[in-house]
Amino acid sequence: MSKSNNVYKDAFNRCLRLLDETKSLPSEPELGTLLGVSRTTVRSILSRMEETGLIAWNKRSKTVLRAPRPEDFFPEEETDSLAEIIERSFMRRLLAEGAEAGMQINELELAREIGVGTTSVREFLIRFSRFGLIEKRRNSHWVLKGFTRAFALELTEIREMFELRSAAAFAALPEDSAVWADLDRLEVEHRQLASEIATRFNEFSELDERFHRLIHRASHNRFIVDFYDVIAMIFHYHYQWNKAEERQRNEVAVQEHLAYIAALKSRDPGKVDAACRKHLKSARQTLLSSIPEGRQAQPA
């Protein structure tokens, strides 16, 4: 078993959802673009859909025969890529108790525990290293630096530097730039979410990420844009395992975003700076307050 077919399975599931909407499927290249996979994979999907009686397939005609049933779908867990599986396992360990700074990370042990080859674990660790949480000793093990208070402070320092600059660049964008329409759409989504915050507060994370990425993109600097990956990763996992006060936290953040959006639309540098600072400050507070006090770096 050298490579799982999760790409196929995931695309198959997504394709099933398309069946509900139409009576017949489009051409193979079109489906490929739609699903983000190659024609090879599209044809595998169509083959199986034909076999299981979902469609009748003859060259260009792909007629839907019946609606998909729950058992037609591949199980969710089989649609994840190896990288995602490894990332999740690793993050669970990292944020769990007992993951102290200075700890060694063993590729072989990780691989065995997760049930994957060492190559995949190595590649993951190399990719992950840019988040600043682990460090490699040449020809030897990785060292965990730990999700410490220091890490959070260093992260937010850069974030604030980058976002203040991006926000200023955003506000200076010409009137006819497409970003203003994007911002308007995000504003509407924020208002909707604000009005139903009691039930939909957990949808904030995703909106938050889209909003900040839009702002960072205005910097037109790949290093700033890429750095948001670090922030997004930390927030994603950290809040996934730390639900305390989530609702109230998000309620406050939505309002801050709305003020921030208003400031951007005013295009007044002073107002933008103030609104941005205010939001970043409370974001930092939230992150810091959720780091256990005991989680300190060990002396080297």
Add this chain to the structure above:
Amino acid sequence: MSKSNNVYKDAFNRCLRLLDETKSLPSEPELGTLLGVSRTTVRSILSRMEETGLIAWNKRSKTVLRAPRPEDFFPEEETDSLAEIIERSFMRRLLAEGAEAGMQINELELAREIGVGTTSVREFLIRFSRFGLIEKRRNSHWVLKGFTRAFALELTEIREMFELRSAAAFAALPEDSAVWADLDRLEVEHRQLASEIATRFNEFSELDERFHRLIHRASHNRFIVDFYDVIAMIFHYHYQWNKAEERQRNEVAVQEHLAYIAALKSRDPGKVDAACRKHLKSARQTLLSSIPEGRQAQPA
């Protein structure tokens, strides 16, 4: 052949140079620390030294029998790690003519060309991706973004942001911090180099890196410190293949560094900021002027 023994060969060569200085070698653990390798490797080295009549080895006594001869050394090219070999080959391609933005990068082709396994190339590309010059298409090839004017501008933008902040932090460091002694030493080295610039101008690169790293370290922020890797890599390769006006360029830079050092020692924030800005500005100019005009990003 699964792994080359370049660690051993490199450490062996370095150990040979130690023979000149002493009549007998220290203990195995001590040698290990000195050479930065494990005892296992130290023992391999000692074995060979005994075999080739360089030392007499019996338990604790390791007496030097003769001075090392040129033929005792392993060839230089056998002491490089695979990662270094791949990096050099890749950078040569990248900075050569014809490496246009948008070009595809083929792991298999690279591996065959360099004569290594695909795994090593993959790992290299993942590590290299943080430099912002290449980008991965999921389940598909890498795309070259190219060493363009835009790249240089984005890089220097961050560099300037980080270095101004680091320099300010540096100047604010307490009198008894160890960095002031480090700075003094660097100042002496700068003065020495300045006085012999006509013959030693090519030693500037290394000094430059040590100087800027010292400053960046004052930020106490891992993201700032790590970002210097990007700068160092670009400067290293770029100047290696671009020797135009090297002497004059370095002569100017040394003087700027000396002014910068003086400003830091004055601990006057205004002076530090001015000296830092001046140096960064000329560094940016130098980098930009050396990028061929034709090297522009292609429309997506």
Add this chain to the structure above:
DNA sequence: AAAATGTTTTTTCCCGATAAAAGACATTAC
């Protein structure tokens, strides 16, 4: 002839295996 389908080739992703190197444990020397 443009765009689809059918077929073949190439590349990516991932595993298992193996030598190099590190690390751990046992024993000896000072």
Add this chain to the structure above:
DNA sequence: GTAATGTCTTTTATCGGGAAAAAACATTTT
């Protein structure tokens, strides 16, 4: 009894191979 040496075990670095997925090429359909 500390610190070295001697020996054994584990981990890392790297390759080759094979299935999944992409990409390229050939053929047909509209």
